[in-house]
Amino acid sequence: MVEAFPIAFLFFAGAALLALLPKGALRAGVLLAVPLVALYLIWNLPEGNLFSAQLLNVELELMRVDRLSRIFAIIFCVAAFLANLYALHVKDTVQQVAALAYSGSAIGAVFAGDLIALFLFWEGTAITSVFLIWARRTEGALATGMRYLIIQVSSGVMLLAGTVLIWQESGSFTFEAMTLGSLGTWLLLASFGIKAAFPLMGNWLSDAYPAATVTGTVILSAFTTKLAIYALARGFPGTELLIYVGAVMTLLPTLYAILENDLRRVLAYSLNIQLGFMVVGVGIGTELSLNGTVAHAFAGILYKALLFMGVGAVLYRTGTAKASELGGLHRTMPLTMIFCAIGAMSIAAFPWLSGFISKSLILSAAAYKGYYIIWGVLLFASAVTLHHSGLKILHNVFFGQDSGLRPKEAPVQMLLAMGMTAALCIALGIFPAMLYDLLPFAVDYAPYTLTHIVTQFQLLLFAILSYVLLVKSGFYPAMKRSVYLDTDWSYRRMAPAVIGYAALMIGRMWTGVTRFALRQLTDVATGLYKTHGPEGRIARVWPTGSMVLWVAVLLAAALLVNFL
Amino acid sequence: MSDQQKKAPSAGTQEAGSNGDLPPLGRLFSALAAPKAAKTLFYALVVLCAGSFLADFLYHKHTYVSVENIPGFYALYGLFMTAGAVVLAKIWGRWVRRDQDYYAPYDVDAETYPQDNLNEERHNG
Numbered sequence: 001m002v003e004a005f006p007i008a009f010l011f012f013a014g015a016a017l018l019a020l021l022p023k024g025a026l027r028a029g030v031l032l033a034v035p036l037v038a039l040y041l042i043w044n045l046p047e048g049n050l051f052s053a054q055l056l057n058v059e060l061e062l063m064r065v066d067r068l069s070r071i072f073a074i075i076f077c078v079a080a081f082l083a084n085l086y087a088l089h090v091k092d093t094v095q096q097v098a099a100l101a102y103s104g105s106a107i108g109a110v111f112a113g114d115l116i117a118l119f120l121f122w123e124g125t126a127i128t129s130v131f132l133i134w135a136r137r138t139e140g141a142l143a144t145g146m147r148y149l150i151i152q153v154s155s156g157v158m159l160l161a162g163t164v165l166i167w168q169e170s171g172s173f174t175f176e177a178m179t180l181g182s183l184g185t186w187l188l189l190a191s192f193g194i195k196a197a198f199p200l201m202g203n204w205l206s207d208a209y210p211a212a213t214v215t216g217t218v219i220l221s222a223f224t225t226k227l228a229i230y231a232l233a234r235g236f237p238g239t240e241l242l243i244y245v246g247a248v249m250t251l252l253p254t255l256y257a258i259l260e261n262d263l264r265r266v267l268a269y270s271l272n273i274q275l276g277f278m279v280v281g282v283g284i285g286t287e288l289s290l291n292g293t294v295a296h297a298f299a300g301i302l303y304k305a306l307l308f309m310g311v312g313a314v315l316y317r318t319g320t321a322k323a324s325e326l327g328g329l330h331r332t333m334p335l336t337m338i339f340c341a342i343g344a345m346s347i348a349a350f351p352w353l354s355g356f357i358s359k360s361l362i363l364s365a366a367a368y369k370g371y372y373i374i375w376g377v378l379l380f381a382s383a384v385t386l387h388h389s390g391l392k393i394l395h396n397v398f399f400g401q402d403s404g405l406r407p408k409e410a411p412v413q414m415l416l417a418m419g420m421t422a423a424l425c426i427a428l429g430i431f432p433a434m435l436y437d438l439l440p441f442a443v444d445y446a447p448y449t450l451t452h453i454v455t456q457f458q459l460l461l462f463a464i465l466s467y468v469l470l471v472k473s474g475f476y477p478a479m480k481r482s483v484y485l486d487t488d489w490s491y492r493r494m495a496p497a498v499i500g501y502a503a504l505m506i507g508r509m510w511t512g513v514t515r516f517a518l519r520q521l522t523d524v525a526t527g528l529y530k531t532h533g534p535e536g537r538i539a540r541v542w543p544t545g546s547m548v549l550w551v552a553v554l555l556a557a558a559l560l561v562n563f564l
Numbered sequence: 565m566s567d568q569q570k571k572a573p574s575a576g577t578q579e580a581g582s583n584g585d586l587p588p589l590g591r592l593f594s595a596l597a598a599p600k601a602a603k604t605l606f607y608a609l610v611v612l613c614a615g616s617f618l619a620d621f622l623y624h625k626h627t628y629v630s631v632e633n634i635p636g637f638y639a640l641y642g643l644f645m646t647a648g649a650v651v652l653a654k655i656w657g658r659w660v661r662r663d664q665d666y667y668a669p670y671d672v673d674a675e676t677y678p679q680d681n682l683n684e685e686r687h688n689g
Contacts, residue, residue, distance in 0.1 A: 089683075138678060143670035211672040213681055258653035259661075262673065319677050319684055330597060332687055334589035367628040375629060383642045384649045399597055406687035409587065451626045455638040458616045462642035465613050468606060470650055477654045483673050485660040492667060 004050035006062040007038050007073065007111065008121065011080075011104020015097045023091050031084040034100060038107065039077035042070060049113055058173065061113025067440040068294065072110045072230045074438065075298045076103060078424075079222035079305060086309050086417035087215035098131035099219050106223035110230055114173040115163040115188075118231070122159055122195075125224055126152030132216030133208055141211050147492075148208035152224070155194035162187030178235050189236060195228035196279060197272045199248045203488040205272055206256065210264040210321070214312040217264055221271060221308050222301045229278045229297050238285025243366075246283055247374050249276030250381035256486060257388035261479045263311045263321045263397065267304070270347065270389040273381055274300045280378065281362040284369055287441040292361030294439055299354035299428055303346035306421040307389065310340035313414050314397055317407035323392070323479035328402035336410050337398040339418040344390030346425040348463075349382055351456055354428035357435065357447045364445070383463040391467045396479055585687050613639070 014034035021027050047070075051063035080103035090096065105124030112118040126149065133145035165184030167173055178185045190201075197205045205225065209217050236242060250273050257269035274296070281293030313336045314329060315321040330337050342353070349355035359382060366375040409415070428435050436443040470476040531538050586594065595601060620635045627633055634640075665674040 136672070136678060136681070138672065138675050139669050140672035140675045144672060254649055255653040255656050258650055259657045315677060316682055317684060317686075319679070319682055330593040331586050331590045334587060334593050337593065338589075364628070372629050376631075379638075379641065380645045380649070384646045387646050387650070398593075404688070406585075408685035408687065411683065449626060450623055454616065454619050454623070455625075455632070458620070458636065458638035459642040461609070461613045461616050462639040463646045465609060466643045466647045466650075468609065470647060475654070476650060477657055480661075481664040482661050483664060483666050483671070484657065485662060485666075492670070 004045060004063055004065075006051055006108060007042060008062075008104045008108025010034060010038050010041075011100050011107065015100040015104065018096050018100065019093060023093070027096060028088055031088070031096060031100065032081060035077045035081035035084065035103065039074065039081070042073045042077060045070070052113075055116070058116055059114075060117045061174075062108070062117055063111050064113030065111065067438075068230070068234060069110050071294055071298060071438045071440070072226065073107050075226075075301050076107050076110065076223060079103070079301050080219075082302075082305060082417050082421050083215065083219040083222065085420070086218055086312075086414050088413040089411060090213075090215055092135055094131050095135045095213060095216060098128050098135070099215075102128040102132070102219065103223060106227050109227050113175060115159070115166065115175050116173050118175055119156060119159050119163060122191075122227075123153065123156040125227060126156060129220055129224060132220055133212045135213050135216055136211060144208055144211040147488075148204055151194060151204040155191045158187045158191035158194070162191060175234060177237055180236070180239055180241070189239075192228050192231045192235065193245075195224055196232060197225060197228075197249070197275055198245055198279075199252055200487050202249075202272060202275075203486050206253070206265050206268040206486065207488050209268040209271075210262050214316045218305050218308045218312060221267075221304050225271065225275055226297045226301055229275065229282070229293065232279065232282045233290060233293055237282055237290055239283055242279050242283030243371060243374055244283075246276045246279030246281075247377045249273065249279060250377060251276075254381065254384050254388070256484055258384075258392070259477055259484050261322050261324050261482060263323055263326075263393055264308065264315070266323075266388055266392065267307050267311060270385060271300075271304055273385060274304065274347070276381065277359060277362050277378060280374060281365065284362075284365050284371065286365055286369065288368065288445065289362055289365030291436075291439040291441050291443055291445075292358065292363075292365055295358035295361055295435055296355075298435060298438075299346070299358040299425070302421055302424050302428070303343045303354060306339060306343035306418060306425060307347065307393070309414065309418045309421065310336050310343060311393065311397070313410035313418070314407070316414070317410065318405050322481065323396035324481050326397045326403050326405065327400040328398070329405065329407065330398040332406045333398070333409050335415055336418065337394070339415075339422045340398070341390075341394060342422040342425055344386070344394060346429070348386035348390050348460060349456065350460060351448070351453045352426070352429045354425040354435075356429055356456065357432040358428075360447050360452065361445060379459070383459050386460055386463045387467050391464065395467075395471065 011034055014030050018027055018030055021030065042065075045063075045065045047065050047067075049061050049064050051061075053060045053062055080099070083103075084099060087095070087099065102125060105121045105128055109118055109121035109125065112121055130145045130149045130152070133141055133148060135141075162184045163173065165182065165187065166178075169182060169184060178188070180186060180189060194201045194204075196202070209220055212220055232242065253269040253272040253276075257266050257273070260266045260269065278293045278296050278300070281289040281296065283289075311321050314326065314333065317333070318326065318329075320326065346353040346355045349359045359378075363375060363378050363382075366372075366378060410418070432447055436445075467476070530536055596605065617636045617639045620639075625632065631637055668674040
């Protein structure tokens with residue numbers, strides 16, 4: 001019997017099976033059972049390279065199990081289970097198949113031991129996930145999905161190009177820690193950076209995630225970006241550049257998260273900020289900070305999914321996720337509100353919730369290594385996250401101005417999924433050892449010190465105070481139906497405009513040049529015709545004899561050539 | 565179910581908290597969101613803030629960064645930095661704000677969410 005097989009194939013088999021089964025309980029069973037079985041298998045796998053396959057003379061390592069890949073695979077299975085539970089009402093075959101194939105690809109990529117296998121699964125996540133956006137089946141979603149796909153696939157193309165260059169240099173495809181230097185490594189970093197939503201490269205995230213279906217966004221939020229974080233942690237730990245990249249990531253999206261009206265877009269921006277924390281952790285590169293990155297990815301998948309689930313439930317019941325249209329839903333959706341609040345408190349890192357025990361690892365690592373400015377930036381991002389991802393959502397959806405909407409409480413499968421996710425957020429916060437024991441390195445860190453608890457409460461309580469005062473004084477930006485231009489404007493508006501303008505100008509120049517040339521040629525032709533034509537002045541004085549003479553000369557030349 | 569639908573037309577206009585349709589938790593939150601209770605909650609927040617600020621003088625802080633030693637550093641940082649971010653966002657928003665249909669039809673912002681993916685059950689129809 002085979003000891004181990006690629007867990008990804010279990011998901012692909014499940015996805016294929018789904019298409020054959022009739023809609024209903026059987027499919028629901030497959031959707032829930034596959035991630036659970038995979039979780040059980042992964043939990044019990046031994047470490048090492050467990051499975052390799054031959055593809056065109058290349059040995060592919062499909063199951064590299066170590067502490068780093070195992071914890072990511074575990075949280076991916078948990079996220080897939082929770083998201084599928086949340087989406088249990090969905091009857092759309094496309095979404096069900098895409099959900100399983102997408103989570104399977106992400107798990108496959110995490111276990112990939114070499115760059116070729118990583119590339120295959122990397123593209124797999126791109127191609128499967130876009131269907132969760134297209135499943136909305138509107139013109140806007142089609143266009144957004146296309147933009148998303150182009151960017152995701154180009155990330156894969158860069159990965160492939162980098163792989164080829166690295167193979168040329170070292171003759172090896174193994175995916176292991178690298179130092180930046182050659183073009184190949186830079187290409188890999190750029191490829192990971194696109195998926196991890198680096199500044200100026202990551203606007204696809206806030207563009208595409210709010211366009212997906214209610215349940216699709218929950219699934220999307222877990223995998224692609226965290227896979228990129230895994231790849232960074234595996235490939236570029238301790239790359240100092242990443243500290244600054246990550247710090248910028250925690251700052252820039254903040255403005256948009258404060259302004260945005262679409263709350264799922266607010267959450268996408270705030271997801272980008274959380275990725276910034278993880279990238280900083282990778283950049284610092286100590287055992288503590290790498291543990292922090294992994295722990296934060298683990299906790300982040302849960303509380304982010306919880307927030308997307310909460311806002312998604314509101315969208316499901318009211319038809320909108322825009323702050324300007326919502327308000328006062330605490331009356332009829334109190335449970336959803338509580339779950340959202342737990343998610344918000346987790347992301348804001350309240351003590352005894354999951355964000356606290358994961359984020360503090362990264363902050364402490366930055367302080368211990370003397371990156372004081374970075375520490376200050378992260379502290380700021382941490383406080384302001386409470387503003388936009390917590391208070392703004394709770395205030396605009398569940399309290400604030402009454403929208404008059406009285407939607408029913410979220411359906412039972414959504415409540416169950418949210419409840420379980422919220423329970424996990426609390427459990428991780430109260431029993432951090434549950435998470436710390438799974439981390440890649442041994443953890444010697446106590447998150448619950450008196451100083452840490454008191455200072456964290458100070459930070460967050462005063463952040464709440466500032467929010468309340470700003471809203472009361474009417475200074476907080478009003479939520480209006482609008483869009484806020486971000487870097488995606490450059491390829492959605494500027495580039496098409498520039499290209500359009502250039503095309504127009506080149507077209508005009510071409511017409512001008514050809515018209516000029518044509519006129520010149522016509523002039524020459526008519527000039528010649530005038531002078532040498534039948535009616536031309538020169539033709540008039542040509543005697544017939546001169547033509548006969550020239551014919552004779554030509555014949556003589558032909559004779560001469562013949563004899564030579 | 566039918567009972568709730570009968571009451572529906574008035575539900576939207578009724579005062580918060582007096583709606584019999586509401587789930588028990590919803591009634592509790594309505595009571596908390598009533599203007600008077602909200603005021604009390606606000607003062608409770610102020611008291612909590614003050615308490616956490618003063619707590620700084622009561623114990624020995626273990627610090628790694630020198631600014632941490634300033635009493636109430638985290639409080640001031642939380643208050644002013646977040647407020648600063650909001651001010652900055654507000655200014656930035658003036659530059660980059662566009663109408664909702666700016667990117668239409670190639671974006672979902674101006675679209676309504678397709679009904680067949682939703683289940684808009686409401687108490688007030």
